[in-house]
Amino acid sequence: MKVSVIGGGLGGLLAGAALSKDHDVHIYEQLEIYGGRFTNLPYKGFQLSTGAFHMIPHGPTGPLASLLRDVGANVDIVKTNPEATFMTKDLKQIPFRDFNELLSAASRSRIPALVMRTVTHKKGNVADMVWNDPEWLAIADSCCGWALSTTAQNTPASEAVAILTTTRKYGTPGVPMGGCKGVVDALADVIESNGGSVSLNSKVDSIMVEDGKAAGVVVGGERISSDIVISNIGHKLTSRLYDGKYLEPKYAGVINKVRPSAGIKIVLAAEEPLVGHPAAMFTPYTQRVNGINEVSHIDPSLAPEGMHLTMSHQTMRTPDVQKEIELGLQDLKNLFPGKKYSVLMVQSYRDDWPVNRISSGFDLGNLTPVRGLFVVGDGAKGKGGIEVEGIALGVRNFLDIFDK
Template sequence: MRPSGPLRVSIIGAGLGGLLAGAALSKEHDVDIYERLDIYGGRFTNLPYEGFQLTTGALHMIPHGPTGPLAALLDRVGAGVKIVRTSPMGCFMTKDNRQISFFNFRELLSARAQARIPALMAKMLVQKKGTVADMVWDDPEWLQLSDSCCGWALSTLSRDTPGEEAAAIIRHVVGGGPGKYNTPGVPMGGCGAVVDALARKLEENGGRIHLGEKVDSVIVEDGKAKGVAVGGERHEADMVISDIGHRLTSALYDARYSNPKYADVLQKLRPSAGVKICLAAEEPLVGHPGVLFTPYAQRVNGMNEVTHIDPSLAPEGMHLTMSHQALRSNDIQQEIKLGLQDLRNMFPGKKYSVLLVQTYRDDWPVNRISSGFDLGNLTPVKGLYVVGDGAKGKGYMEVEGVASGVANLLDTLKAN
């Protein structure tokens, strides 16, 4: 029987998912978040460097801006963050380095490829099997566009992205009716402003964040989570929520409490990986705050320049440009080399400097489970739940998926 009154909630990891869940639950319950690092925010916070606000992972951009799942959940928990919508939503860079509107993508296609647009639109309504590559008929022209979009938004390529998931994402972006979230937005103050607001709200509600505190194990008795062990000490809890993904969470409790099917699925799942390159320039490189998709680059899938909306993310008179590319091989140095060469090719004669190159893979990936393969919030252990980028809501990109997954968990707990 569920205890009456406030529950004791232990959360493993103070990434965006853990902070969202903690801020929401701390309204009514007693919440402790244990974070092994000495900072909170995970891959969604700021890294101050020479006057720039770089990030630990994300790109200072919220895919659906002030009307998407993340903005809605921030409002729901009372964490006020100003999110400014980008204009334009995005552009494509042509082979000769011009920019055209995202919605004029057909200009990049031959007459033969353009003739397939109606059939592709129809596929998006019914696609249930296969990958994005299957959806676009493995057509080389279409693959360049879809790889750019998938690589930027999901850090996967067309052949690794489920068509059904991509179709759901597209409907959320450009579909009609209440499902339309529209263009991206920039949180003023960057990623750090979001997690700082959540941490403040958690603490205002009486919750606690324990930095530098690594959870050693989840305490399970009779198949139910009873708390966590940290530094050899037992911390009792009525509910445990993990923000470190299904696989790492499963390693925290005895395997006998799992089941063969779940364990087998975990072994087959793969994270999505990527490379981010941060540039500093006095003269704008992208020239607008929207996404610039780069379908003809060797590696770079897209980039943004959010300092057009929030100049505080760079020193006065400077711009911060961030490129992103899905990782295509295990030769990291070669992947970075090709990405840097792409930038030189796209901005010939432009003056800029490389501030930082970051790689996201293995246990510090872009997503702990690639989009379209998320396992949801439940685990084989009662009272143990997963949030974050391995438990995203269906059809939502990156942090919107994280927020959707947390909202799904809150609804599940309310129903129970």
């Protein structure tokens, strides 16, 4: 079967690699690099990234690691130790599991009830789930902000419950050696060694549809026929590439309603360890920053010798990007007084280059109104899958549909 893939991000590369053993796979990427929001940008000896924090939410035991192994992509993923920490109000770190130390006696007394709610509370949002208790909300906001780039208020309780279930099942985070690029390079190698191709500077201008079925893609004016088309660019952008007469009104209504999650990443060149370990350090007591990591403790090649790559993340709370960035920079000054570091890069992620194309809990699955046209990537994450783990679960769902 001939397969065209629109976009060489992680979703497109995963689906392409999985099919390339038995099918003729061709990936078309508009940029001069593949990897989308999951690859490296070399700068001043650091391996910055186009998006992700060089972190895989469930490490070597999660859905992404398992799919990488199944498709034959050789990636070394190292678990972080500790699994995560919290920074307290007086700037000390405590292990994630000791979160109760952050709480007053009154808020702590709600722990048994909250444990019950993390199993049964499937309606409303996470803020409701924690009774809008300000102490619990600070913790919930920093976790939702770091892991999903949303607030507790904007995270459905059902998705949080599903995420807790997958976390119990798959375990804690890890860092791929070589950073994000280590993962996407391994996938591109699999595709090419199976006879497939990844064409760069190749923007797909439209999707050919015949009798309601995908028939191929048009790239730079060239019509390329294929048996199926897989899109890695989300439902909404995909729908703009084919004739609007195929858009079912209900589907059109839904894809125009769902929203991406937006965020800001501030990257620091640290002359001394700031976090002191590779895991996520959650920061509940800031104005904006939700968490920070320093993955060069696991892979020193991500920073120049003797230095560290330190990255903070914050969800976008208001549309005033400049103001949000200023508040984030102020947080970092307050968190690391007297430490030696400089700001390497500030990136904001929204619109068509967001943190998540569809905010967690609102994903739309792989199917489209056009037969033989499927969506993969972070507009089609699997239930309970954080970030790239959701992408891997979504690609598994697609492969199940494809096999039937």
